[in-house]
Amino acid sequence: MTNWTLAARAAKMNSSAIREILKLTDRPGIISMAGGLPSPHAFPLDAFTEACQTVMQRDGAAALQYSTTEGLPALRQAVADFLPWDVNPDQVLITTGSQQALDLIGKVFLDPGSRILVEKPTYLGALQAFTPMEPVAVGVDSDDEGMLVEDFAAKVGTGTDKARMAYVLPNFQNPTGRTMSEARRQALVEKAKELGVPLIEDNPYGDLRYEGESPLPLAARNPEGVIYMGSFSKVLAPGLRIGFVVAPQSVYGKLTQAKQAADLHTPSFNQRVVAEVIKDGFLDRHVPTIRAMYKAQRDVMLMALEHEMAGLDVSWTRPVGGMFLWVTLPKGMDAQALLAKAVERGMAFVPGAPFYAQEPETNTLRLSYVTVPAEQITKGIAALADAIKNYTP
C-alpha cells in the first residue's frame, strides 16, 4: 500500500467556505447574493475578441512562447503608468491573479507560527492563501474606516512574536464594503512605519469608486514599507487571471523567485491581450460604465434594505464603491441558521463567520449587489427580511 503522508500544513488547508455555500445555493430559482463574481455585463467582449486577433496576428508565436517571470514589459509599464504615485516598472511583478500574489507573499514572509494582523472581518481568500504557511492570523478591531490604529499597535507583538505584516484592503473592502478614510490611512501608515511593520495593501476594487475622491493608497505614502496588490479582474475580467504586485526593491527579487518556482510566469498570451486592450486609455472609457452599473445596483439594494428592514434591528454598510455590503443582524441571531431559512424563501447570502480570523461575529452576513438584476434585488431583500422576521434560534 502506498503511504501518502501529508505535510503538516495540509491538515490546515480547507476549501473556501464560500465555494461550499455556492455549491448549495447556486441553483435555478435562488436569487443569489452570495457570489463574489463581477457582473458578466461588465466584460468588454468585443475589445477582448479584437485584442486576441491583434495579438495573434502581430505577435504570432511570441504570444504563445514561454516568457519572463517578471511579466510582459509593456504591461509592467502600463501598470506603473496608471498608478497614482511614482512607480518604477522594475517594481511591478505580474501575477496569475491577485490570489497568487497572496500565495507568494505567504511563502516569502511567513514561517509557521508567524503573527500576521488582519482586519475584523477580512478577505477570506487571503486567510486561505496564507494558511498553508501556518501563520497565526490575529484580527485587529476595525470600524467603518478599517483597522483601529490603537488596536493595531496593541497587537503588533514583540520579539520573535512581532507581526510579520498587516494585511489590509482599504477600498470597498471584501466583505464589508467599507473604505479607509484619508486620516485613518495616514495614521496607520505612520504607526506601521514607527513600529517597523510591513503593510500588505490589497486593492482589487479601487477603480470601482462611484462616489467621492479616492484617498492615496498606503503604498504611495511609504513605498518602502508597503507591498501593493492590484488586479484586472474587476475592471476587465477575472477569467484571464491577471493581477500584479508592486514591491519595494528589497523584497522584489524574492517574490520573483517564489513566482518562478510556482508557475514560471503568468500566461504570455493573456498578458499581451490585456496590454492590448488597455492601451490608448481604454480603461478611462470602460470603467465608468462599470461604476454606473454597480452604483445603480447598489442604490436598488440600499433602497430595498431601507424599505424591507424597517422596524427590524438590522444595520448595513453604505459602500461608495466595489461589489459588497455587510449586514449586521440582531444580536444573538445566527447568520448560518438564517441562511437555511433564506434559501427556503428563494435567496442566498454568505454568512459572515468565515471572514473572521478568530472569534467570528456570527450575526453578520455579506451581500453582493452586482450580479443580480435590479428587480430581483428587491425580491431577494424582501425574502431576506421575511427570513429574519421568521427566525427562530
Place this chain on the structure above:
Amino acid sequence: MTNWTLAARAAKMNSSAIREILKLTDRPGIISMAGGLPSPHAFPLDAFTEACQTVMQRDGAAALQYSTTEGLPALRQAVADFLPWDVNPDQVLITTGSQQALDLIGKVFLDPGSRILVEKPTYLGALQAFTPMEPVAVGVDSDDEGMLVEDFAAKVGTGTDKARMAYVLPNFQNPTGRTMSEARRQALVEKAKELGVPLIEDNPYGDLRYEGESPLPLAARNPEGVIYMGSFSKVLAPGLRIGFVVAPQSVYGKLTQAKQAADLHTPSFNQRVVAEVIKDGFLDRHVPTIRAMYKAQRDVMLMALEHEMAGLDVSWTRPVGGMFLWVTLPKGMDAQALLAKAVERGMAFVPGAPFYAQEPETNTLRLSYVTVPAEQITKGIAALADAIKNYTP
C-alpha cells in the same frame, strides 16, 4: 524603518541557474543550445487564432468569468480520454502549467526536512519548485534507463526519514533525454509499491516520441500509488500555461485545496481555447508534424556530434523523443569553465551541475536541438568541439 523579515524558506529560494545563463548567452550571434523552449514553428497559430474567435463568440462572458478550481469539465474529460489507461475525469486537476503541479505537490506532501528521491540528474525546475517547502532531495543512481531500482530501495529510508515521494521523468527526460524501459518501469513501480513510496511521474514530453513504442506510464501500472503530471506546453504551446495532474482520489482533494489557495483556478479562457483546439483529434494530426521536425533536428545534431567529437573522449545520449540530449565530457573537464570558451566561439549550452540534487557531475552538459536551425546546429557543435579541444583547466 520597515522590518521585512523573510521566512526561513526564503533563504533557500533562488533563481533558476538556467535563466541566469540564458541572460548571459541569449544574444545576437550566439548559437544557443542552452534554452528549454519548444520550437515556435511547432505552435499551431492558425488553430489558436480560430479557437480564440470561436470561444469568444460561442461562450462570451463565460470564457472571461471566474470558474471552478478543478478545471473546465470538457478539458478534464479530454485529458481522461487521451491518456492510455482508465482515468476518471474526477481525478484530473487542470494546473497553471506543470510547474504549478510541482508547487502544489510540494505544499501538500513536503515538510521541512522531508526526504524526496530524484533521478541523477533531474529536472531543475522540480528542485526549484520543491525547495520552498525545504525538503532534503536525495539523488538516486541512474543509468540510461533511469533510476536504478536497487539504489532507489537503498535510499528510501525508514521511520520519519522515509522518503515522502520519488520524482521521476520517464520519457526523454529533461535534462538527459533518456527513457525508462518497460522492464525498469515495472520494476520501479513494484518496488515503490512494496515499500509504500508514492511516485510522482512527470511526463511533459511523452507525446514527442519519434522512434519505437511508448511503454505504459507508471501511473497506469499502479494508479493508487502515482501522481501523473502532463502538459500542453510541448504539444501545443507553453504560453497559455495549461498543465494537468491525475491524482488518486485519496489526495485529489488536498491538491485542489492547495490550488484554490494558490490562484483560485487556471485561466478560464485558456482552458476553453485549448479544449477547442484539441477537439476532433487535432493532436493526432498536429503532433506528428512536431515529431518529424524534432527528429530531423536530432538527427542533424547526432551526425554533427559523430563528426566533430571524433577522437575526443566525449559521449552523449541518443534520445528517442523530446528536446534534449546530454553530453559527458572527459573526466576532470568542468562544463562551467568550458561554457566561457564556447561562448567566445559563438555557441552556448547549459552546464549539467544545477540538475543534480547533490554531488554534481561537473563534466556534463545539456544541449537542446529543437530551436536552432539545422545548419546552425552543425556550426554550433563544431564550435563546441573546438572549445573542448582548446580547454585548459
